[in-house]
Amino acid sequence: MKFRALILALALAACGQGAQTPAPQAPAANxxxxxxxxxxxxxxxGVMLSHVHALTGDRPGSAEPEVTDPRELARSLRETAWEYNIERSRLCARGLFTEVACGPAxxxxxxxxxATAEPTLxxxxxxxNALGEEVMRFWNAVCEDARSREPDEQAKxxxxxxE
Known part of the structure; x- marks a missing residue:
């Protein structure tokens, strides 16, 4: 009897673990x-990545990187470039600002x-400078449009x- 209960408990535990992260299944060949x-x-x-962000934001024991460290500056530039590409992609998909959003990434x-790369200052x-040129061209197009839609001269x- 105890043996059956043990087998049943193991089977249920295995089922529960598999239900948490189902393996993606490829469609059949046909x-x-x-x-x-x-x-x-x-x-x-995307939801999973949002959860990762939320679960690790205030995690104890994590150190804040030194913002003047060349590796940190390089990482920050890479992230900003990715964010720039993501925002352009989203606007292009919506048919907005196609002249500046829909070109190559x-x-x-x-x-x-x-992450270990340590470029010079x-x-x-x-x-x-290169990233700034890209972002400023994009920023200017979006801001000019937003200003043109603002009827209040003070708010414009x-x-x-x-700043």
């Missing part, structure tokens, strides 16, 4: 992927360098004010 199912799957990954060679400045002065 079955085309379903775009709605694929959309749900992709959305699930900004992919300098340094965007995929390892001169190299980081050159990277920042504050559209895209960052």
């Amino acid at each position: 079955e085309a992927p379903d775009p709605f199912t694929l959309n749900i799957e992709i959305g699930r990954y 900004f992919e300098p060679v340094w965007i995929s360098e390892p 001169e190299e980081l400045q050159a990277r920042s 002065m504050y559209v895209c004010a960052i």
